[in-house]
């Protein structure tokens with residue numbers, strides 16, 4: 601796997617969610633992602649970036665245009681140093697929320713991308729890595 605381009609976007613406040621969306625849209629579009637795939641990716645970005653702000657107490661979105669076996673994709677990492685998630689299985693259950701949400705953010709995001717990875721533990725923060733291939 602090779603990295604063609606990379607960068608990072610702070611995700612600290614609600615307005616950063618908009619910036620993260622715009623950045624993901626631009627990078628995905630520049631690497632030739634089709635509109636339908638791009639829209640799915642941006643929807644996932646909204647959900648994950650919002651979780652970073654609301655539950656993670658703010659963090660960053662690292663982005664990377666990657667190339668592997670002749671295909672190009674966009675890989676995004678949402679990371680924070682917040683409280684982490686005690687029960688990952690529960691958090692990945694449709695409709696489960698610890699707050700007043702719908703509990704559809706993580707599960708929805710997972711369905712919208714090609715690869716989804718959640719690394720978290722209580723007191724260890726949260727890291728969600730998603731990849732969408734073009």
Ligand SMILES: Nc1ncnc2c1ncn2[C@@H]1O[C@H](COP(=O)(O)OP(=O)(O)OP(=O)(O)O)[C@@H](O)[C@H]1O
Nearest residue numbers: 651655656691697698699701702703704705706726
């Ligand atoms: N970055 C994070 N740090 C800590 N806990 C998190 C983080 N992201 C998600 N969670 C936990 O996982 C739960 C499920 O997240 P999910 O996004 O699926 O639903 P939600 O945010 O509660 O509701 P919504 O459907 O509005 O997104 C959250 O309620 C929260 O407890």
Ligand SMILES: [Mg+2]
Nearest residue numbers: 651701705706
């Ligand atoms: Mg959410």
